[in-house]
Amino acid sequence: MDVYEAVTSRRAVRGFTGQPVPKDVLERVLSAAAWSPSGSNLQPWHIYVLTGTPLVHLKMLAVQRVGAGDPWDEREFEMYPPELKSPYRERRAAFAKQRYGALGIAREDLEARQRAAISNWDCFGAPAALFCYIDRDMGLPQWADLGMYLQTVMLLLRAEGLHSCPQMAWSQTRKSVAEIVSPPDGRILFCGMSIGYQDPAVDYARTERAPLEETVTFIQR
Ligand SMILES: Cc1cc2nc3c(=O)[nH]c(=O)nc-3n(C[C@H](O)[C@H](O)[C@H](O)COP(=O)(O)O)c2cc1C
16 A cells, blocks of 8 residues: 555544454554654654453443543643634534534534544444553644654554544543553543444545645745
8 A cells, every 4th residue: 555545545434343453463553653753753652552351441431431421531731722713613613514414413412412422432343542642741842743653653554454543532531541551640641543444334424625725835936
């Protein structure tokens, strides 16, 4: 698979089969992803990979508490600015419409949206997941390094015939994750990522992208 195909075939998959992901495949992907760039080569990512019983246990804990309506763990970072301005507000609304529309859920049906969102904590059925932490004292550029690293992981997963879904949702239940992975003090959970083989029975609507001229400016003579 060439890089263009890996990039364009990657999408946030929200329906996985239970087929296990072999450990040597995960090791190969994560070993290669270690070549991701980072400012001054800090490599500020700390990754925990869960499969088998520990993941089943975490899913159970998280699904139970979210299902019971427990409050979210207090935030360690804002997922989005409180007031999203244009054009981000419209892009977010278009995404929500598409995501919940594809599931036949009306915009105002908050309960149904909540029910659909709960599958985040079941990792959408995936048999493997990783959790990405960063040291609390790292700055914005190191958070950007995490993004580059995680995208590299997702593209390498494509090369192995696997799919993924990055999930900030896990930061809302970070204490449940910490119960299972026991991170050292001073680390912030940025996100989880579900990993597995795509369930072909689950329908997907492809998300759209802004036209090139909205996000890219060529300066030329
Ligand atoms: C940092 C990050 C966090 C995300 N968190 C979630 C999440 O918690 N749950 C979810 O279903 N999708 C999540 N997504 C997936 C995005 O919704 C998705 O990437 C976006 O809508 C573009 O669609 P695509 O990835 O299918 O191209 C996240 C993506 C990123 C990059």
